Amino acid sequence: MTTVKATDDRPTPQPRTRSRGQVPPLPQLGAYLLIGLGAVLTVAPFYFMFVFATHTRTDIFQLPPPTWFGGNLGENYTHLMERMPFWRNLWNSLYLAVLTTAATLFFCTLAGYAFAMYTFKGREVLFGLVLATLLIPSTLNIVPFALIMQALGWIDQPRALWVPGMASAFGIFLMRQYIGSSIPRELVEAARIDGATEFGIFRRIIVPLTGPAMATLGLVTFVQSWNSFLGPLIIFRSGETYTAPLALRTLQSVANTDWGALMCGVALTVVPLLILFALASRQLIEGLTAGATKG
C-alpha cells in the first residue's frame, strides 16, 4: 500500500517531506478516535471535580448527576472553612514542599557536581551505591520510620519529612547527568587556577549554569511533596499540623460527608498544581520520566 502511494506521489514532492504522514486514512481516523477517547476519559474526573465543587451534597447525589456548574460554590467554601483550618493546612503543604525542594536542590546539585566533575577514589562504587538505594521499596520502612521519628521527638514536625528526603538519589543522578554533559571541565579548571575554592566554584560557576536541571528537579520534588500522603499520615497527628491532603481525608471519614465542601477543598489543592503544570509541563514531564528512560 505504501509503495503504491509513494509512486503516485512522485510528481508532487510535498507529501514526501511529511516524514510519517503516510498513515492511511482509515487507521489515521482510528488513531485520532483513540487519542480523543483517552483524552476525554482522562479529563472527565477533573471536570466533575469542578462541577461538584459548585453543587450541594443533595445535588451531587441525584439522578442524573449534575454535568454543569451550579451556584453553590460560595456556600461549599464556607462549609469547608467551618470544618477545618483549610488555609492553615494548605500553608503546611506549601511550607513542607518549599523546604523539601530548597534542601533537595542544594544537596543534590552539590553531590551531582562532585560525581560529575571530580575524579576521586571510590567514585564509581559510591555512585553505584547511590543508584542502588533507588531499588529499596521505601514503603516497607513505615514502622521503623515512625518509631525513629517518635524517638527523635519529630512527630507533628515538618522536618520529619523534609530532612530525610533532602538528598534524594534520583536528584543526584539527574544533576550528575546534566552537569557532566553541559558544563565544560575547563571552566572549572580555569576558576581553580584563578584561586577559587572548591565550594566557591560550586557557588559561582556550577549553580548559575545548572538552571534548567534545577528547575526540573525542583518542580518534580515540589509536586511529589505537595501530593505525598503516606509520610504525612504517619507524622502528622493533629488538625493544626495536617497537610491539605490529610485534612481532606479526615473530612471524608466523617459520617454524612459534605461532598460539595470536600470537592471544593480538593479543587483548591489541585488548582495550584494545574497552574504549575500549565506553566512548565515540558520540564515536569522530562524530569519525571528521566529516571525511567535514561536509567
Added chain:
Amino acid sequence: MLARSTSARRGGWSGFQRRYAPYIFISPFFILFLVFGLFPILFNAYLSFQQWQPGTGLGAMKFVGLRNYTDNLTDPTFWQSLKNTAVLAVLSGLPQHLIAIPVAFAVAGVLRRMQHLVTAVYFLPYITSIVAISVIFFTLFSWQYGVINAALSALHHLPLIGGLFPADRINWLGEKAYVQPAIALVVIWRYTGWNMLLYLSGLQAIPKELYEAAAVDGATGWQSFRFITLPLLRPIMFVAVTLSLIGGLQLFEEPFILTNGTGGAGQAGLTTIMYMYRTYTSYSDAGVAAAMSWLLFVVIGALTLLNNRLFGRSGLAGRD
C-alpha cells in the same frame, strides 16, 4: 605520579580542600541514608524477632525468635492481603500497558504540533495527588447516583454495542466482587498516561530509516510494527512493566482512601501494606508488622527477579 606532584605542590588548606571536597559534597547523602535509610532497615530486621508494643518503651522488647514470621504465615488475613495485592497488581498493571502502547503508537503516528498538548493532558493524573483522585472517584463510583453508573447505563441503551455494558447499576465499592476492579480502574486511570509517555519516548528513539528501509522492501504496516517497533520497544517495555510491578505490589493510598481505610467489602481492598499499617497503628504490634514487611520484601524481590528472567535481557533477540 604526575597527579601526585601537582597536589603535593599545593599544600595546606588549598590542597586539603581540593582533595576532600568531593567527599564532603557527597557526604550529606550518605549520612542521611545511614540514619534514615539503612538504620531503619536493620532496626526493622531486629524488630521482626521481637514482641513489642511501641507504647511500652524500649525495655519491654522481648525476643521471640521466628514467632512473628510464623504468626503472619498462619494468619489467613495476611494471605488474603497478599492475594489482594497480587490480583490488584495484575488487574491494575496489565491494562495500563495494553492501553498505553496503542495510544503511544497513535500519538507518534498522527500527531505533530498537537503532540505536546496531548501528552500533557494524558500526564495530568500523574501529577495530581492520590487523595484528590481517590476522593473524586469515590463520588464517581457512587452506587445509586454515581457518574460512572449513569454513563454505563446510558451506554447500555445504545443500539448495537449496548449489550456490552451492564444493565444494572454496579455497587462498585460496596460489593466484594467489584472492590478490586474499582481500585484497579483508579490506578489504571492514574498511570496509563505516564506509561504512554515512556512508550512514546521509546518510539521516538527508533530511527526512521528503519521504517523507510522496510517500506522499500515492501513491508506492510503490521509487519513493520511487529518486526521493528515491538522488538526495539522491548527495553522500555521492560522498564515500564518493572515500575508498574514494584508500584503495584506496594499499593496503599488508592485502596486506603477508596475503602476509607477499612479494606472494603469482604476486605477485598486490603493490600499487604495496608494490613501492615493497620497491624502497627491499630493493633500496635510492631514486631509482627516488621516481620510482615520483610515477607512482602521477599515477595517483591522474588517477583522482580522472575520478571527480570522472563522479560529482561535474556529475552532480547540480539542486542537492542
